[in-house]
Amino acid sequence: MAKAPQSLHRARKAVGEALNPQGLTLVACSGGADSLALAAAAAWHHRRTTGPLADAKVGGVVVDHHLHPDSVEVSGRTVSQLKSLGLGPVRIYSADVDPESSLGPEAAARTGRYQAFRQAMTELGATRILLAHTADDQAEQVLLGLARGSGTRSLAGIPPARGPFRRPMLHLTRADTEAICRHHDLDWWEDPANSDPRYLRSKVRTQVLPYLERELTTSFRESLIRTAQIAAADADYLENQAKEVFPTLLEDPDPAGALRLKLKPLRAQPPAIRRRVLALAVAAAGGANPSFERLSAVEKLVTGSRSAGPVELAGYVTVHRGARGTSDYGKLVVVPPSG
Structure with missing residues (x-):
């Protein structure tokens, strides 16, 4: 076998830090270069019998969305390659995707995929799942967040860890993952949807990012990734500050579960903290x-809107300002869904 690319050593190190050292971790694999490279790096640890990860076990989960006519064949070939790397157990799960979903095809597929991941964790007894997002995915995510104008957390991009999910490949590029696959003689699948401009992320990948790199700077992708790192640190700090402030403003909820926040000290908070609270x-x-x-509408109740509400929010929560002459005066009341 040819000399291993430097990216493989970096992938192995990052994956080792993401594995559960005492139990089963699953690699989510689509059959693409990114996830097969992730599987190859994880398999190296799975085969080891000494060291701090000697008890770590790695299996694989392949999710078939049934959105491509060759999906069954692709899933089967992916399972075979995962088993050839030595991973086990390896299972295929189906994702229920509603093509008419109001979420849109990409979000609907993601929802179905994560439901399949959680089912796999339960049935196989896994505690973690590794996902193969790369630096290229991160750059695309930051650009999408910028387009949506949805704040610091959105600009922070894809988190390296959230709940049981770990993303150890965010520092590697697609070119890196393809080099790892070639080293291991892995035959990856190119999903046609990844280059289909009908999908927003695909359009960003194939048209928008290349245009910006060509017209602005060839390092534009690296700048987006650096922005994500800075924004993530800022968002983490602000969210931790808000979590410390929140209980100091909160009064005991009533039997119906309504929450009451003291208006005056809430109004005195910096906007970045107030919105997070x-x-x-x-x-x-x-x-x-x-x-x-919707959050801006709620904030106006705090900062002096003539209207006292209520403001209706997704999830059937309403927020209003306590009326003068009542026990709720000087408070912001957050009412949970009824029933």
Whole structure:
């Protein structure tokens, strides 16, 4: 076998840090170069019998969305390659994707995929799943976040870890993963959807990013990745600050579960903290993460809108300002969904 590319050594190191050292970790593999390279790096640890990861086990989960006529063949070939690397157990799961979903095809596929991941974890007894997002995915995600105008957390891009999911390849490029696959003689699949401009991410990948690199600077992709690193650190700090402030503003909820925040000290908070406290209150009441527009409407109740509300939010949560002459005066009341 030819000399291993430097990217393989970096991938092995990062994957080793992401594995559960005492149990089963699953590699999510689509059959593309990124996820097969991830599987190859993980398999190296799976085969080791000494060292701090001697008890770590690595299996594979292949999700078939049934969106491509060759999906069954692709899934089967992927399973064969994962088994040839020595991974086990390896299973195929189907993802239910509603093509008419209001979420759009990309989001619907993602929802179905993560449901399949959680099913695989439960049935196989895994505690972690490794996902093969790369630096290229990160750059695309930051650009999409910028286009949506959805704030610091969106500009932070794809997190390296969230819950049981780990993304150890965010420092590697697609060129790196292809080099790893060639080294291991792995035959990766090129999903036609990845270059189909009907899908927003594909359009960013194949048209928008190349145009910006050509017209602005060839290092534009690296600049986006650096932006994600800076934004992630900023967002983490602000969110931690908001989590410390939130309980100091909160009064005991009533039996119905409504939350009450003291208006005056909430109004005195910097906007970046105030908005995050409000989002925490909505989540604590059982609501969905509010959009920028809805959150701005709630913030106006705090900063002096003539209207006292209510403001309706996704998840059937409502927010209003306590009326003068009532026990709720001077408070912002977050009401959970009824029933």
